[in-house]
Amino acid sequence: MIKVALTPPMPCNYLDEQQEQILVVQDDELHNQAGYEVLLLNGFRRSGNDVYRPHCQTCQACQSIRIDAQLFKPSKSQKRLLNKNKQIEMRVSHQPQANYYPLYERYINTLHSDGAMFPASLSQYEGFITSAWLTPTFIEFYLDNNLIAVAVTDVMADSMSAMYCFYDPDHLQSSLGTYAILQQLALTKSTGKKWLYLGYQIDLCNKMNYKVKFNPHERLIAGKWQG
Known part of the structure; x- marks a missing residue:
């Protein structure tokens, strides 16, 4: 299992009138080259030190x-x-x-x-x-x-x-x-x-x-x- 945290809903940057939520990886053991390749395989993406994936309740428009x-x-x-x-x-x-x-x-x-x-x-x-x-x-x-x-x-x-x-x-x-x-x-x-x-x-x-x-x-x- 990948340890994650879920952000509160916020306005979506891409689709008007949608709310977005993000899963952020909390597992330090995956914060390395090999771990990131596993995370990419599971739909995550890096921004700075953080690795995230959209996890919206009413929308699945984002596809890796x-x-x-x-x-x-x-x-x-x-x-x-x-x-x-x-x-x-x-x-x-x-x-x-x-x-x-x-x-x-x-x-x-x-x-x-x-x-x-x-x-x-x-x-x-x-x-x-x-x-x-x-x-x-x-x-x-x-x-x-x-x-x-x-x-x-x-x-x-x-x-x-x-x-x-x-x-x-x-x-x-x-x-x-x-x-x-x-x-x-x-x-x-x-x-x-x-x-x-x-x-x-x-x-x-x-x-x-x-x-x-x-x-x-x-x-x-x-x-x-x-x-």
Whole structure:
């Protein structure tokens, strides 16, 4: 059994007129790389040091979604995006860099001013991205030697989790969020891992629906992963 605590109901960040409740893992023995892979398998997700899962009484709209990186084939539009962005250079870092936060701040304050993370602050950024028990991998994207995006990725033995991506709002036409997932899938596959977890899919939330365009994918429904 996984030890958890249940938060009180609060307004949902994704669906109007819904209340959300969150299960938060209280078991310190699972706060490590191996434990987190088990938690991902059971529909949980990391935010900072916390690992959580929606547990709403009247709504099951949030479904964990994952992609089989070994079987994934990019669609025609995804191939076009890869070709369009072929000038972008990818680098990998295993510790956060000083130039991440200014990019994150611009991203949140420009594109997510209606969200729970607005306004951005350094303490909020550090509390959200970093973890005392798991070291994220930071996939950096550069154009003309300028940092334009960072995909924060949690790496386990047989899977990766696309924890968060932030990018330069001046490059919206490059679809950097989708591009980052394509590169995370490539990295997952090249390192011999099977799954890339994308967090939660909410069909009624338009800004989430880019996730279902990566195939083949599975969703966790009623405790079972289904394709």
